[in-house]
Amino acid sequence: MAIDELEVRALRDVVLADGTLLSELINHESCEVDLRVLTDPQIYQLELDRLFARTWIMVGHETEIPNPGDFVVRYIGEDAVIVARQPDGGIAISLNVCPHRGMQVCRAEVGNATKFKCPYHAWVFGTDGRFLAAPFEQEMYGDALDKPALGLQQARVGTIGGVIFGNFDQQAPSLREFFGDFYWYLECILCRTDGGLEVLGAPQRALIRSNWKGPAEQGSIDGYHAVGLHRSLRDLGFLGREMTPQAWGLISVDISANGGGLRCTDLRDVIRGDLTDKEKLEQAPPIGLTPEMVLQLGNNLSPEQVAVVANYPPSVGQAFPSFEFLLTPGPLEDGRAGPFLALHTWVPRGPEAFEIWTWNLVERDVPELTKELALRAAIRSFGSSGNIEMDDGEAWPSQTRSARGAVGRKMTFKYRAFHGHNPPEGWPGPGQVHDGITRDDGQWGWWKRYFEFMLTAEAGQ
């Protein structure tokens, strides 16, 4: 056993109910993970503590709460949180649990409020979670209330491109440090224009009877499954006209960093190499940008990021642990297009269920008709009625059912195909870069970071 593995065990391994060590469920030599991680209730509880309460979890987008007092209720793990716009334009994320007796103080999922009053004993809190008042406070408590300690528990807030993340670990690194090299690529998706992104309405939610790691393992980033699970797209003429990796969309430049994975479309054979990046972008505006918006890329991204967007535009992927993004050209049945950005988060609901949340976004400054077409394309592609994603909802629950059996749970996720770091010449970005057929590097990276969190009780990574 390697020294670093012994160190990991020494940090904080966990003995599961049958005596198995948690660390034994990942095999670093053969690159396998036991299916047991999908159904073991002890592991699930540990995830709530060690992963969801310590990492940056996506809870929404700033354009859902544009005005002071606007709020939505969302989830960090199984903890309900109030995400509220402050009078100064900032955002607060408060645990939706009254510190007095534990009732949820906010009972609508969306609205506008100047304060939150717990229905139980009418304690009152500000939209920033601060304790404001309790009825008959003097008669009841005299001076005994330690008011600063009785506010709603606060999560830290981080945003990128208007996407809001919360983290209950006060010692955790910042959102930027946590995403690390992956942050650079997230900016290429989320921070392209002067006007920024806007949501097209409230998110979809559906309960899927699968462990949340079904989609999370796929998210970072399994390009290979298209050839199996999304084979109906061949019959509809969208994919796989020939049985070649190219025709199935499997050739790309993939990135893995900090447990995240994303795919970048390789335009080297599509667009003339002797053009400047600016000329390339004008000839083929990136997905979701109007030709006029192309110039804004330089206002918001570094020249190196612009070069990646021009030559290898990032498209789909996931930031660790559970924030997925799908930037999609949005082809429609009538030949038009409604390009959109779909965002997902996987909200755990016990070992064998999760909620899939789906937001659809566009650049705020695209024409209204484009937004209408984006809605059409987005809802028909991903989420609850998405022609593509519906079939993913068959794979994930199936994996979880497989992991119920005494024999099945000892089966493994297997990762056998790796590029390692093999970037195209002159690649200007950070992270591990994988040029060619989409392989397992990103997904294995997701598991490595997952076990880093699960095998340490200390803050931060």
Added chain:
Amino acid sequence: MTVTERSIGGLDEPTLGPRIPYGDPLYCAIVDFLNEEAWLLDHDLLDGWVGLLDEDIAYFMPVRQTVLRSAGSGFDPRMGHYYDDLASIRLRVRRVLESEFAFAEDPPSRIRRHVTSVRVHRLPEPDCYGVTSSMLLLRNRWDQPTYDLVSAERNDVLRSSGESFKIARRRILVDQVTLGTPNLAFFF
């Protein structure tokens, strides 16, 4: 194929004319139409079902959020679980009927649609009717003994078409904020 430029979404309601009561031949004809439609869907006769849709159908199932009583119904005017027109519905049907790889409904679920509480109103446009109905949909999948339930109100606009009707608009107002079924690989 004509594709409408108007938004498929929105929560505006048509101006309802007089209600057509139970027992009226027109009421009976519309209930008969809805029963026939549910039968086609329950029996996976999707081509027949598509034949009941008008060329300009707007098929919208808005997402919903829990809001205080004072804030209304919680339906979102833009974002939907469904946001479809005839072309996209035809594509969905083609996927189910022509691909061996539409796994979300193959093997198919057993689905039963119960249509009740039908209310019919005349609309200002001639030969158009505003029809609301309740639908309780039970979906049984794999060997599970339990059902996924979807309960919803349907707000339809029906147009007379020869001896029968065409569905010009369907809005599916679901009673769940979080759908209790993993996907909507079926129609309402």
